Amino acid sequence: MRRFSVLILTAVLLFALLLSSCTAPSGNRKDSDGPEWSSLTEESKLKLRYATQFQVTAYSGGYQLIDINTTGKFLVVPEGSSAPAGLPEDVVPLYQPLDRIYLTATSAMDFFRALQSIKNIRLSGTNADGWYIQEAKEALESGDMLFAGKYSAPDYELIYAEKCDLAIESTMIYHSPEIKEQMEKLGVPVVIERSSYEEHPLGRMEWIKFYGVLLGKAEEAQKLFDQETADVEVLSGQPDTGKTVAFFYINAAGTVNVRKSQDYVPRMIEMAGGRYIFSDLDSGNALSTVNMTMEAFYDGAKNANLLIYNSTIDGELQTMDELLNKSRLLSDFQAVQNGNVWCTGKNLFQEPMGLGRLISDIHRVLLDDIPEDGALTYLHKLKN
C-alpha cells in the first residue's frame, strides 16, 4: 500500500510540477520603432486652471506625455505613428485611436458622453442596470458596449479577445493590485483616473481635458470646460449668503458620513455662497469623508440652515418621513423644522461634468430662488 500511495503522490506532484514549470507567452505589445525619444522636443504644456492630479506635455511629432499623480506616465501616440524608440521604461505608450476601451471608473463615462465618444468604450465594468447615463445604458443594451465584469472581477478572456486597447480604472483598483498587474501582462495598459482626488470641484471637471487628449479631442474638451465653468465662475464672485449647509448620509450602521472640511463638496458649497457647517473636520489621512456619531452630528449640524442628503451610497430619499426613519433625532434640526432638506440625485456621482450645475442648484436653494416647477438639475426637496 505504501508503494501505491507513493506512486499516486509522485504522479500528482509530477503533473503539478510539469504544469507549474511552464512559462507563459506575453500579451500583445506593439514595438517601438518610431523616432528616438531623446530627439523629440517639448512644445507646450496643457494649461490647467484647477486640476492638480495630472499634467500633459506636448512633444514634436504629435506625441503627448500624460503624467498622472502616483499612477504613472503615458505617452499618447498619434494614429499612424509608432512609439518612439528608447522610450523610458516607466512611460506606457497609448496608441490612438483608443476605441476599444474597458471602463470601470464610472464617473469617467460623463466625459466620454460630453465629448460624444461613448462609442470608443467597448467594454464596461458596470452593466446596463448600473448606469444612470442613458447613452451608456443604451449602448450596453444594443450590444455596442459589452459588460466585461466589474473592476474587482474582470473577465480577462473577454477583455483580451475584444482587443481592448486601454483600461480606465478608478482608485478602487489600488485595493486589488493583482488585477492591474494581470491586465498589463495581457498587454492592456491601465490608467487609474484620479479626478475624485481633485480638491477643487472644477478640477474634477477639468479632467475632461485629459480625456480630450486621449481621444484626440483636446479642443472640444477645452470648449466644453469653458462653457460649463463660465456660469460657476460668475457665481463664485458673489457675496456669501451667510447660510450654513450640512452635506451627509446615514449609513446602515447608523453613523453619519460627512465630507471633510477640505473636500471638494465644502468648496462647492462655498462657491455657491454658503458655509459648510463642519469647518474643522480633518483627520490627517487621504480619506475624503468621516463617519461620525449621531451625537456629534446633532451637536454640529443641528442649527444648519440647509441639509443636503447625499444619495450616492445610501440611495435617494423622497420624503421627510424617510429621512426621520433614519434617525428621529433629525426632527430637532432647524432645517428639518423649516422644511429645508434636499437630496441629491443618484445620477450625480456618474456626472462630474454636472458639478457646475450642482453649484448653481445649491446657490438657488440658498437664495430661495427655486423655479416654479421646483425642478433643479441635481437636487430635489424632501416632501413633508
Add this chain to the structure above:
Amino acid sequence: MKKRGLVRLWIGFAGLLLALFVLVLWNINAGSVHIPVWEILKILFTRTGENTVIVWNVRLPRIISALFLGGALALSGFLLQTFFQNPIAGPFILGISSGAKLVLSLTLIGFLSAGIAVGSFGLILAAFAGAMLSMGFVLAISLKAKRMSLLIIGGVMIGYICSAITDFVVTFADDQNIINLHHWSLGSFSGMSWENVGVMAAVVIPALIFTFLLSKPISAYQLGEVYARNMGVNIRVFRIVLILLSSVLSACVTAFAGPISFVGVAVPHLIRSIFKTEKPLIMVPACFLGGAVFCLLCDLIARTAFSPTELSISSVTAVFGAPVVILVMLRRQKEHL
C-alpha cells in the same frame, strides 16, 4: 490489505485522477471566449494561435492555482481534524484567516489612506504574515495547553480578537476599503499569474511531501496520544509540526485566494466516505487530490455560471460543502445510536 479494500483503493484513486484530468480539460476549454477543442490542443502543444494568451496566461495559471490551493486546503483540514479529533475542525479554526484579514486590512487602510499604492505581492505577504502571526499565538498556546479543547478555544479566541481589531480598523476606513475587504473575504482564484503559481508550488509541494512522510506518526496518533507516545512519537514536537504544516498550507491559500470556506472541512469527509479509511498513507494524497478536484469544479461554476460576472468562490464551495458536512454529522449520529 484485503482484496476488497485494494479494489476500493484503485477505484478511488482512479476516479479522483480521472475527475482531475476531466476537470482540468473542462476548465481549459470553458470560458467566456469560445475556443474550439482543436485550437486549445494546438495552443497547448505549440503555444501559437490567436488565443494563446487566454489559455496560457488566464486559464492555466488559474487552474493550477485552484489545483494547488484546493489540495492544500483539504490537506490542512485533514490534519486538523486528525489532530483535534473533531469532525468540523477546518483550516481556519485556528484563526488563520482572521489574522490574515487583520494584517491585510491594516496594510490596505494604512498605506492607501496615506496615498501609497501597494503591489499584489505586498498584499500576499501581508496576508501570509497575518496568518503566521495567528499561528504563532496558537503555537504559544500549544506549548502550554495539555488538552486539545483548550487549543481549539485558544484558536477561536485569537480569531475573535483579530476580527475585533479588524472591525476597529474598518471603523476608520472609507467605503472603498470596506467594500474591497469584503471582496477579499469571499475569496477568488481570479488574476492568478505564473509567478503566483511558482510561489505557491514552492510552499505547497514541500508541505505535501513532508505531511506524507509523517504518515506513520499521524497513524499512531490516530490511535491515541498514549499509543503514539509508546510508539516513540514525541507528542509535543508532533503537535507543533502538525500545527505548523496545517497553518502554512492554509496561510498560503489565504494569502493568494483569500479565505475559501468549507473545502477544508468537507473534502476530508468526502474522501473518508470514498475510501472508508483514516489511514494517512491514503488520506494524504487522496485529500490533496480531492481538494484539487473540488476546487476545480467550484471554480468552473464560479466563473462560468453567470459569465462575465464571477461568483465568489466561497459562495460556491459553501453551497456544495455545507450539505456534505451536514450529511456527515447526521450519518455519524446514526452510527452512534
